[in-house]
Amino acid sequence: MATVSVVAGAIPAVRPGHDENQIRAVQTWTDALLRRMTLEQKVGQLFVVSVWGKAADEVHSMNRATYGVDTPAEVVRRYQVGGVIYFNNSGTDNVDGPTQLASFSNGLQRAALASGARLPLVVAIDQEGGNVTRVEAPATEYPGNMAIGAGRSAADARTLASINGHELRAMGVNQNFAPVADVNSNPLNPVIGARSFSARPDLAADLVAAEVRGYQASGRATGTVSSSAKHFPGHGDAATDSHTGLPVISRTAEEWRAVDLPPFRAAVAAGIDSIMTAHIQFPSLDPTGVPATVSRPIMTDLLRTEMGYQGVIVTDSLGMQGVREMFGDAEIPVLALEAGVDQLLMPPNLTLAMDSVLAAVRSGRLTEERIDESVRRIVELKWKRGILARPLVNVERVPALVGTPEHLAAVQRLTDRTVTVLNNDNGLLPVRSPATALVVGVGDTVNPAKSPTQLASHLSASGWTATALPTGTRPAEAKIADAVAAAQSVGVVVVLTNNLSANVAQRTLLTKLLETGRPVIAVASQVPYDAGFVRAPTWVATYSWRDVSLRSLTKVITGEIAPRGKLPVDVPDGADPTTVRYPFDHGLTW
Known part of the structure; x- marks a missing residue:
């Protein structure tokens, strides 16, 4: 993996601790860099954009429609942006696998180094774990954050983040928009849920801090990644999805300091x-x-001045309705910079956004010194993480660094400590003798057949005779009838649920299967709040439908391991949210 030299003289070395001499050296280096850069190049560094395709030189019609050029590399060269962000098949379809992603990253970095700015890119991703996973197997997959909250181990959180960070860096990704620092205090939150570690500020704070240290600690040849705590000042009490609307948080300032602030402070x-x-x-x-994204009292007065934070502030996607509800696409980037933000993520119209910022500087609304302030923070981030000196990765080494047996085993061990048994009234668990089983329901809502099929496969590998009957997110009456009929001839029925609060048909499925009199294991495969909507003698929470979580679930069902997870939230009664059905810290074992 060759070292790549960029402009403005020799790049100061990065050593543990970042002592005052190093800091002064990089400040001097950055001063020289800023003197060389044009205003247009500086403004380009503020933007992190999405690109379409799986290779730097791949022609894709959406790049032409969005940016006026054909390939991701041309986007980088034309606009001289500071970063790109990857999505899998649910977005810009950038990800095929670890080796492909490493090649893609190298191609984009070479394009950046060949541009006028000649600065390596921040290559970003949302690899939170659980349902927000952009790079899947053969990379190591991770359970959702709430599972880590159920495990109660800061050491496990740090281990997970370290493995995740080093695998991402091996693939050329150097910034992970994780961990989620939101305290999920609203059980009906439509967008955070199991992405949060806990509803308790102290537990969330401990695990956020552990993951930050895991992501950003040094010590391996592949380097480290920048982490990003999100979403400030706290999205955990939202009742609206900010992708589609503008949530209003009604907490008092005192409540905010007690509930939402601690994980960000940590x-x-x-x-x-x-x-x-x-x-x-x-x-x-x-x-x-x-919106907080364009609020100077929140971004500057609270985050910068009161909390003393001097790192990079990055917006959530500027294409989301939450920030577009009140302002137009030309105004939002300028308002965000006025508020104190540095990185502008995924503007829906990049040319409009860049031109708006340039016009604001030329009119005197923004000063060039204000732009320099943000560029300096971004460049120093790139220096701290070794991006300036070593932007390229060794593609041939990727299989030896990503999805290794050691990584897979370590994540499996920590996931084994997260499964939470909420109810075992009839003593059904563990089922120590192999049984015939029917696995129904849904886990992965993108691929509804995946989770029941995987779980049935794991049970069969344990000596059971297990059949999968995926019923989807909103099972039709005929599908429910098929499941009820199939349940009559098996010893155990396992029902995977996902978001019963919004899916009456899933509740009907579970209720009708309970009415058959067959032994039923109900599994909340995403948010544990599902257990508040249907009373079942046996309820288990996995907080994730990833394969690693289904393997741990199999071990608990068959008695290979005892459950060790403890609820990181209160689970209220679905019919009466003021009543707690399963309290924080609840979890059965044997």
């Missing part, structure tokens, strides 16, 4: 490289009611 204390904004209204923190 992230700052742990040395977090970046913090992502939330597109939410928080009237007690900014009475004007503008």
Whole structure:
């Protein structure tokens, strides 16, 4: 993996601790860099954009439609952007696998180094674990954050983040928009849920800090990644998805300090490289009611001045409705910079966004010094993580570094400590003798057949005779009838649920299977709040439908391991949210 030299003289070495001499050296280096750069190049560094395709030189019609050029490399060269972000098949279809992604990253970095700015890219991704996973097997997959909260181990959180970070860096990804620092205090939160570690600020804070240290600690040849705590000032109490609307958080400022602030404060204390904004209204923190992303009282007065945070602030996607509800696409980037933000993520119209910022500088609304301030933070992030000196990765080494047996075993061990048994009234668990089983329901909502099929396969590998009958997110009456009929001839029925609060048909399926009188194991495969909507003698929470979680579930069902997870949230009664059916810290074992 060759070292790549960039402009402005020799890049100061990165050594553990970043002592004052190193910091002064990189500041001097950055001063020289800024003097060389044009205003257009500086503004380009502020933007992190999505590109379409799986290779730097792949022609894709969406690049032409969005950017006026054909390939990802041409996007980088034309606009001289500071970063790109990858999505899998649910978005820009960038990911085929680890080796492909490493080649893609190298191609984009070479394009950046060949551009006028000649600065390597921040290559970003959302690899949180659980349902927000962009790179799947053969890379190591991870359970959702709430599973880590159920495991209660800061050491496990740090291990997971370290493995995740080093695998991402091997693939050429150097910034992970994780961990989620939101405290999921609203059980009906439509967008955070199991992405949060806990509803308790102290537990969430401990695990956020552990993951920051895991991502950003040094010590391996593949380097480390920047982490990003999200979504400031806290998305956990939202009742609206900010992708589609503008949530309003009604907490008082005192409640915010007690509930939402601690994980972000812990992230700052742990040395977090970046913090992502939330597109939410928080009237007690900014009475004007503008989204937090464009709020100077929140981004500068609270985050920078009061909390002392001097790292990079990055917006959530500027294509989300939460930030576009009140302002147009030309105004949003300027308002965000005025508020104190540095990185502008995924503007829906890049040319418009860049031109708006340039016009604001030329008119005097923004100063070039203000732009320099953000570029300096971004460049120093790239220096700290070794991106400036070593932007390229060794593609041939990827299979030896990603999805290794050691990584897979370590993540399996920590996931084994997260499964939580909420109810075992009839003593059904563990089922120590191999049984005939029917696995129904849904886990992965993108591929509804996947989770029941995987679980049936794992049970069969344990000596059971297991059949999968995937019923989907909203099973039709005929599918429910098929499941009820199939249940009559098996010893155990396992029902995977996902978000019963919004899916009445799933509740009907579970209820009708319970009415058959067959032994039923109900499994909340995403949020544990499902257990509040249907009373079942046996309820288990896995917080994730990833294969690693289904393997741990299999071990608990068959008695190979005892459950060790403890609820990281209160599970309220679905019919009466003021009543707690399963309290925080609840979890049965044997």
